[in-house]
Amino acid sequence: MFKINVNLQSHNTFGLSCNAKKYASFGSVNELKNLLQENETVKDELLLLGGGSNILLTKDFDGLVLKNQLMGIEVVAEDDNYKYVKANAGELWHDFVLYAIKNNLGGIENLSLIPGSVGAAPMQNIGAYGAEIKDVFLELEALHIATGKTQTFNHSACEFGYRESVFKRELKGQYVILSMTLKLTKKHAINTSYGAINKALESMNITSPTIKNVSDAVISIRQSKLPDPKKIGNSGSFFKNPVISTEKFKTLQKEFPTIANYPIDANQVKLAAGWLIDNAGWKGKRIGNYGVHENQALVLVNYGGATGSDIFNLSQDILDSIKDIYGIDLEREVNII
Numbered sequence: 001m002f003k004i005n006v007n008l009q010s011h012n013t014f015g016l017s018c019n020a021k022k023y024a025s026f027g028s029v030n031e032l033k034n035l036l037q038e039n040e041t042v043k044d045e046l047l048l049l050g051g052g053s054n055i056l057l058t059k060d061f062d063g064l065v066l067k068n069q070l071m072g073i074e075v076v077a078e079d080d081n082y083k084y085v086k087a088n089a090g091e092l093w094h095d096f097v098l099y100a101i102k103n104n105l106g107g108i109e110n111l112s113l114i115p116g117s118v119g120a121a122p123m124q125n126i127g128a129y130g131a132e133i134k135d136v137f138l139e140l141e142a143l144h145i146a147t148g149k150t151q152t153f154n155h156s157a158c159e160f161g162y163r164e165s166v167f168k169r170e171l172k173g174q175y176v177i178l179s180m181t182l183k184l185t186k187k188h189a190i191n192t193s194y195g196a197i198n199k200a201l202e203s204m205n206i207t208s209p210t211i212k213n214v215s216d217a218v219i220s221i222r223q224s225k226l227p228d229p230k231k232i233g234n235s236g237s238f239f240k241n242p243v244i245s246t247e248k249f250k251t252l253q254k255e256f257p258t259i260a261n262y263p264i265d266a267n268q269v270k271l272a273a274g275w276l277i278d279n280a281g282w283k284g285k286r287i288g289n290y291g292v293h294e295n296q297a298l299v300l301v302n303y304g305g306a307t308g309s310d311i312f313n314l315s316q317d318i319l320d321s322i323k324d325i326y327g328i329d330l331e332r333e334v335n336i337i
């Protein structure tokens with residue numbers, strides 16, 4: 001059953017007060033199919049919603065919001081080295097991480113405390129602290145909205161990239177992700193390639209870390225660095241880190257000798273969007289009740305009462321300024337609705 005004219009403020013981590021013309025949640029695939037069938041006659045635009053931690057609602061949504069509440073986690077197969085664990089899309093991502101750690105299954109500890117649902121995690125190949133979902137991904141099940149058929153997508157079919165997958169590009173809006181199966185380790189390869197993790201472990205006096213230690217380190221780093229959406233509305237990193245040619249990088253480096261950079265190969269360099277925005281003078285800039293976070297230049301914030309278009313316009317001003325100063329086209333990571 002639909003609810004009519006539902007306020008979405010508590011359903012998006014920016015805390016934006018927009019209304020959905022219609023709203024319904026589903027706890028089973030059959031419920032989802034029934035809702036989609038009912039919608040067939042009116043053909044309202046659809047918005048799949050998980051935790052609302054990667055969307056910017058720029059206006060009221062003149063369609064049907066479908067809130068995913070497909071719950072459940074189970075081991076579906078096992079061999080000497082791995083357990084294959086399937087999680088339904090409505091589970092909270094961090095609850096899945098905690099499940100893995102409790103069961104001594106490795107591979108997602110570096111992705112601790114990322115907000116949102118399991119179903120949205122492959123959408124943008126979530127990543128943090130030297131790990132991405134694609135590193136442990138086996139397959140996902142998704143329902144094709146137009147035909148109602150369930151399909152399995154293996155690793156290559158998802159076409160994962162940096163904060164990207166086929167579901168954010170060519171297949172955008174065509175599928176509901178129902179579940180995801182990950183290949184989690186029994187014999188762990190601890191990944192402390194990201195410097196801050198090592199520092200946090202050192203401060204905890206840990207020399208041979210377990211996956212639980214790594215998860216705890218990541219949680220403490222995230223809690224100290226990132227604004228809590230419950231206190232200040234935000235959607236994490238608003239922009240992606242741009243990748244440019246080594247040639248262009250060398251020219252930029254002459255003008256900006258301290259530019260933060262991560263060479264990818266001989267031809268490409270990844271830049272830190274946060275550095276570019278900070279160096280352009282945006283960090284901490286506040287315009288009334290919204291702005292750029294004071295410690296994290298990548299994070300746009302709603303101090304309370306801002307609108308989605310305020311934040312969208314701010315993001316456009318930042319994109320324009322980065323283009324003017326460095327000649328680089330930044331891209332938004334957040335889904336604009």
Ligand SMILES: Cc1cc2nc3c(=O)[nH]c(=O)nc-3n(C[C@H](O)[C@H](O)[C@H](O)COP(=O)(O)OP(=O)(O)OC[C@H]3O[C@@H](n4cnc5c(N)ncnc54)[C@H](O)[C@@H]3O)c2cc1C
Binds near residue numbers: 013050053114121
């Ligand atoms: C404080 C903070 C920190 C963050 N840190 C990180 C980080 O370190 N790394 C990172 O990668 N991200 C990070 N994010 C972004 C966000 O947490 C992730 O992108 C997360 O996967 C979004 O999940 P969600 O359920 O909230 O998605 P939503 O915001 O609800 O949806 C995001 C998009 O996916 C679509 N969608 C959602 N569920 C489904 C489904 N089942 N089927 C089909 N489409 C679907 C939606 O329609 C929308 O387009 C952060 C966000 C915040 C607020």
